[in-house]
Amino acid sequence: MLIVEDLLLLLLDDETGTPAKAGTLPYALGGAVLVELAMLGRVDTAKGNLLTGAQVTAVGDGPLPDPLLQEAYDEIARKPRSVQTLLLKIGGGLWDTVVERLIAQGQIRRESKRVLGLFRTTRLPAADTGHEAELRRVIRAVLVDGAEPDPRTAAIIALLSGSGALPELRPLIAWSGDVHRRAKELEKGHWGAAAVGTAVARTAAAIAAASAAASAAVITTTVTS
Template identity: 35%
Template sequence: MAVTLAEEIMLLSLDDDSGLIKQRQSAGWAVAGAILLELVLAGRVSIAGKYLELTRVEPTGEQLLDSRLPLIETWLRGRCKRRVTDWLTKDQEKGVGATLESLRGRGVVGETEHKVLGVFPRRRHPEADGSVVRALRERLEAVVVMGAEPDERTAGLIALIHSARLHRLAFPGLSRRQVDARMAEIAAGQWAAEGVRAAIREMQAAVAVITIATVAAVS
């Protein structure tokens, strides 16, 4: 399977030189939302209103996605549905770790460790195969800057980047003003079935609310 949406968001957030995650909190929410979106597109999860429901548990064949299915099933605790925001909050940190592990397994990033103040271990994930992120940035630029029509997955990716305010990571050479209107247009466009677009709107709202709250708490 091609690189997942969550892996693409993670690649955009990793500094090419240091291997550290930029905008870690916001990127984490977007990664968790991207995993959930992939499960929606794969027909394993449905989202209606502010709630998510597990609809199928058969493996998709993608380990990053399949690892979330039993976790969601356990988290639901016999209920038919729970809030999207609650799942994103629960899976944000673990989802980042699982996504980095998946990228390492693909050989796209490496892993090094150093100690902060000589005591606290800190992992870095330097680029190992730059062709993947270069192709990703070219795809995003073609759609957002050059006006090409996005496919379903690219539109979903842009919607998540937009809601998590990751514009600078996706388009480091451009101001938010230069890309914001086009990204909003794509997020609201007729690029997928209504059920998928409704799910994206709810995840956008959830990611945006959490991101704004996180920024406010640390400012």
């Protein structure tokens, strides 16, 4: 499974299929794809200025192992752009794509029904929780027990932390100062190969900034309505 698939699986409530941090989900999904490309050595993130943030450039050649990654890479290869721009460009249309992939894999299922005989509602509850349970076990081992993460787990935790969704995972992690500190260390790229850690840190920072801006916009709209 791709990192973006694991990330969405973790964010979805097992009973309702409602994602945590739904308003900022496109940024997290786009970030997951950027991170996977960075871990494959197919994008480079150079530090930009304060206005534009880190710039992402496509590097390397040859086909990628998954069409979702290939489509994102081809978009990046068109021209270098900031992480913030690419998060929404790549992640904006990923919800439907990744949901369908998770359904096809048997990780979640689609349930549709009518409410009051009029309105059709759709839920996306878990279908097979084995893979997700293992993901949560490994994440908890890293954050709570202090286990050393593999690069993939570190990247997933960094994305969850950057998006602000980590405290909302179900079942809840026993949140503490040590857990928060460890998550922030991984979010800042303090692990693994320097180039990959830097790419993850810059992507997580962009997700955090985009999520904060989106949340502020929602609050402003609510207050002024």
